Amino acid sequence: MKLTVLGCHGGESPTHRMTTFLIDDDISIDAGSLCRGLDLDQQYKIAHVIISHTHLDHISDLAFLADNVIGMRPDPVTLHCTEKTVETLQNHFFNNKIWPDFTRIKIPKSDLPVLQYSVYKPGVDFKVGRYMVRATPVNHPVESMAMIFKWNEGGRTGAIGYSSDTGPTDAFWAEIAQQKDLKALLCECSFPLELQWLADVSGHLSPKTMHETIQKAQLGANVPILLYHGKPSHLQVLKNEVRALGDERMTMLKPNDRFEFT
Numbered sequence: 001m002k003l004t005v006l007g008c009h010g011g012e013s014p015t016h017r018m019t020t021f022l023i024d025d026d027i028s029i030d031a032g033s034l035c036r037g038l039d040l041d042q043q044y045k046i047a048h049v050i051i052s053h054t055h056l057d058h059i060s061d062l063a064f065l066a067d068n069v070i071g072m073r074p075d076p077v078t079l080h081c082t083e084k085t086v087e088t089l090q091n092h093f094f095n096n097k098i099w100p101d102f103t104r105i106k107i108p109k110s111d112l113p114v115l116q117y118s119v120y121k122p123g124v125d126f127k128v129g130r131y132m133v134r135a136t137p138v139n140h141p142v143e144s145m146a147m148i149f150k151w152n153e154g155g156r157t158g159a160i161g162y163s164s165d166t167g168p169t170d171a172f173w174a175e176i177a178q179q180k181d182l183k184a185l186l187c188e189c190s191f192p193l194e195l196q197w198l199a200d201v202s203g204h205l206s207p208k209t210m211h212e213t214i215q216k217a218q219l220g221a222n223v224p225i226l227l228y229h230g231k232p233s234h235l236q237v238l239k240n241e242v243r244a245l246g247d248e249r250m251t252m253l254k255p256n257d258r259f260e261f262t
């Protein structure tokens, strides 16, 4: 698995990009900076976007991706969503007021739509390209799904975890603890200790609550803990606080970081 960080921040500026992780060259986890992070030819290759939840910093670029790829791809882009997410996107985003409903706009000279949904259910494995994905609800003000991506290439197996936006939680960490071949964990860490109260009320983690909650995952000594979703105004303080934890597995991600897991 090739993993490219397109966006890893909980906000935006010319040097900060919102949550989006590219898997290989055709699958995206969330879409906060899918267009800002990829040139047009790369955007045309996106076949699947897996949506963790409907907050704007995770879906905003679905609008601009749809606009950019129309007529440039023979097939629809599949949005993997829960039923509730489909309902929210249709009622509040692709509602022909905020943005056109690209699930009803046809690809030129085709009967296929520009975007199509594929509904996934928490706790039930679903296939995206060569990966099996399992979603687990986590702790956020709106429905939010953490995910585990698993692969098996000629007997070589691996998995990565993605926490989505969450405060302290249990079920996802129990799932992670069962993954014997975990290659990396993408974990949110949004607010510094000074704003612990804000992390708590908004369903996010500080370095303190991140450190506490991931103990439940019993991660191996060599599993990288890749931290994302830091709020841009507090990144430097966050970095210092993460460093002070003294856990060498932890890295604060930067846009365009790349990893290869086998």
Ligand SMILES: [Zn+2]
Pocket (backbone or CB within 6 Å): 053, 055, 140, 165
């Ligand atoms: Zn959120």
Ligand SMILES: [Zn+2]
Pocket (backbone or CB within 6 Å): 010, 019, 055, 057, 058, 165, 229
């Ligand atoms: Zn977010």
